[in-house]
Amino acid sequence: MRLRCRENLAAVEARIAEACRRAGRSVGEVTLIGVTKYAGADVARMLVEGGCRELAESRPQQLWDKAAALADLAPRWHLVGHLQRNKIRRTLPVVSLLHTLDSLRLLAAIEAEAATAGGPCDVLVEVNLTADPQRSGVSEADVPALVAAAAAAAHVRLRGLMGMASHPDSAAADSRRDFARLREIRDRLARDMPAAMLAELSMGMSGDFEEAILEGSTMVRIGSALFEGLR
Numbered sequence: 001m002r003l004r005c006r007e008n009l010a011a012v013e014a015r016i017a018e019a020c021r022r023a024g025r026s027v028g029e030v031t032l033i034g035v036t037k038y039a040g041a042d043v044a045r046m047l048v049e050g051g052c053r054e055l056a057e058s059r060p061q062q063l064w065d066k067a068a069a070l071a072d073l074a075p076r077w078h079l080v081g082h083l084q085r086n087k088i089r090r091t092l093p094v095v096s097l098l099h100t101l102d103s104l105r106l107l108a109a110i111e112a113e114a115a116t117a118g119g120p121c122d123v124l125v126e127v128n129l130t131a132d133p134q135r136s137g138v139s140e141a142d143v144p145a146l147v148a149a150a151a152a153a154a155h156v157r158l159r160g161l162m163g164m165a166s167h168p169d170s171a172a173a174d175s176r177r178d179f180a181r182l183r184e185i186r187d188r189l190a191r192d193m194p195a196a197m198l199a200e201l202s203m204g205m206s207g208d209f210e211e212a213i214l215e216g217s218t219m220v221r222i223g224s225a226l227f228e229g230l231r
């Protein structure tokens, strides 16, 4: 099992390196985040021991549990799913980067908690790249207001944007177009709000991370490709 885990990690890293080469980018510009929601704490542990030091969960409860189980290895934890306001208090101390800031209400609640807890909270604004109200993230029209508010918050550190392709399993061309759009939204915001920190683009999953890297992704969130044969 340990060998298989290392092989999967090496294969994903090789694909990231190849996509970076094609994009004319350096491998150091793209961070691999292992999404452990399909794996138990034992397999997540192997992944960290194999060299993947950035891990993510999509549910706060799972994040707390795995962070506790892997506390001795101290990986950096990312939350890539929705954060309910009543879970902020327990989540902030364990999370290094929240990828899913999606409302002014959530921002205000995080700001209040981070102010009393002392430490700043690093966030990405999640953009809904589809018009589908079922999908998470803030609509494109509401992105500038949320970005401006996050950039102005004293105890929140805005780092960039996160988004998902409309059809993660469909043709590569579609995801590439969605990723290009997220980059364009970021570039426009960076021009209009030079003070906002928007260097990070969290985009790309197992099925489409190469396209995301070609469009400027700085963080790929990979689950299933790392856990093939391990479930």
Ligand SMILES: *Cc1c(COP(=O)(O)O)cnc(C)c1O
Pocket (backbone or CB within 6 Å): 035, 037, 058, 080, 081, 204, 205, 206, 207, 221, 222, 223, 224, 225
């Ligand atoms: C599950 C999940 C991933 C990883 O998905 P895979 O297709 O398994 O790589 C990435 N991002 C988010 C937001 C997720 O929920």
